[in-house]
Amino acid sequence: MSALHIKHLFGLRGVSQSDIRTILDTAMDFRQVLERPVKKVPSLRGVTVVNLFFENSTRTRTSFELAEKRLSADTINFTSSNSSVKKGETLLDTLRNIEAMKIDLVVVRHKGTGVPQFLADNSQAIIVNAGDGAHEHPTQALLDMLTIEQHLGSLKNKRITIIGDIRHSRVARSNLWGLTTMGAQVTLCAPSTLTPRNREFFNGVHFEQDVRKAVHEADAVIALRLQKERMDDSLLPSMREYRNFFGITREVLEQASPSALIMHPGPINRGVELDSEMADSDQSVILEQVTNGVAVRMAVLFLLSGGRASE
Numbered sequence: 001m002s003a004l005h006i007k008h009l010f011g012l013r014g015v016s017q018s019d020i021r022t023i024l025d026t027a028m029d030f031r032q033v034l035e036r037p038v039k040k041v042p043s044l045r046g047v048t049v050v051n052l053f054f055e056n057s058t059r060t061r062t063s064f065e066l067a068e069k070r071l072s073a074d075t076i077n078f079t080s081s082n083s084s085v086k087k088g089e090t091l092l093d094t095l096r097n098i099e100a101m102k103i104d105l106v107v108v109r110h111k112g113t114g115v116p117q118f119l120a121d122n123s124q125a126i127i128v129n130a131g132d133g134a135h136e137h138p139t140q141a142l143l144d145m146l147t148i149e150q151h152l153g154s155l156k157n158k159r160i161t162i163i164g165d166i167r168h169s170r171v172a173r174s175n176l177w178g179l180t181t182m183g184a185q186v187t188l189c190a191p192s193t194l195t196p197r198n199r200e201f202f203n204g205v206h207f208e209q210d211v212r213k214a215v216h217e218a219d220a221v222i223a224l225r226l227q228k229e230r231m232d233d234s235l236l237p238s239m240r241e242y243r244n245f246f247g248i249t250r251e252v253l254e255q256a257s258p259s260a261l262i263m264h265p266g267p268i269n270r271g272v273e274l275d276s277e278m279a280d281s282d283q284s285v286i287l288e289q290v291t292n293g294v295a296v297r298m299a300v301l302f303l304l305s306g307g308r309a310s311e
């Protein structure tokens with residue numbers, strides 16, 4: 001029996017505050033493990049995890065693989081580009097063949113919204129969403145939350161501003177659900193063409209189109225990558241214009257709290273959504289986000305496999 005009330009991690013929408021708390025607290029414990037000379041625990045010995053990536057990834061795939069190794073799990077990496085998907089094999093057949101090799105957990109990234117749920121409906125494995133289309137990227141939001149908590153102590157009533165391509169961003173969606181569940185005050189800022197059409201997005205959050213007003217007194221500013229691969233060319237006049245109105249520059253950051261955290265899920269389009277000067281500044285916690293990603297993914301895999309959080 002898992003310490004969580006969820007069997008799979010499809011997204012953060014609907015995940016309870018207590019489950020998010022358990023994941024973040026467990027990740028904090030694993031963060032300590034990652035500081036030791038021997039960064040490995042036997043928690044998932046005998047468990048087999050397949051990393052099923054149908055979309056490109058640097059951080060998430062590497063981080064899941066490292067998390068699995070740190071937990072002593074057996075891991076298999078599947079990338080669609082060098083698999084039989086190229087010969088026409090369906091997603092379901094791919095899953096069934098991999099499952100026939102007696103795997104326990106599947107970490108999946110796919111361009112299709114709902115693919116993690118589809119795999120769970122057709123398999124006995126525990127499924128973890130590593131990003132499905134523009135829908136959710138729950139472990140990214142969890143690592144963002146862990147990073148904010150490490151610096152600010154708590155998420156409750158903290159002002160978090162998320163800026164950029166909200167419409168195509170699974171990171172924005174997962175952060176929105178997770179941060180509001182944990183009591184943060186979320187402000188979204190995007191050009192009108194990159195603003196979600198779905199009104200439910202604005203429930204419980206503030207929307208502000210002026211970037212300077214959006215970051216006013218913010219405790220953390222999350223700049224999002226422009227998702228060009230999901231975008232029609234006509235949505236933005238030019239990258240230069242986007243940078244002029246929505247880019248995070250020193251001058252824009254002057255409106256935020258003096259110690260505001262600068263965050264980005266990566267990969268960064270430097271000089272577009274975030275100036276290099278800001279990305280590499282003392283206020284930037286972007287590489288800490290990456291470090292925390294391993295701890296968060298360890299926590300998710302451990303807890304979903306039935307591990308108990310420490311008392």
Ligand code: CP
Pocket residue numbers: 056057058059060061131137140265266267
């Ligand atoms: N943040 C994130 O998902 O990065 P990758 O696409 O490199 O995994």
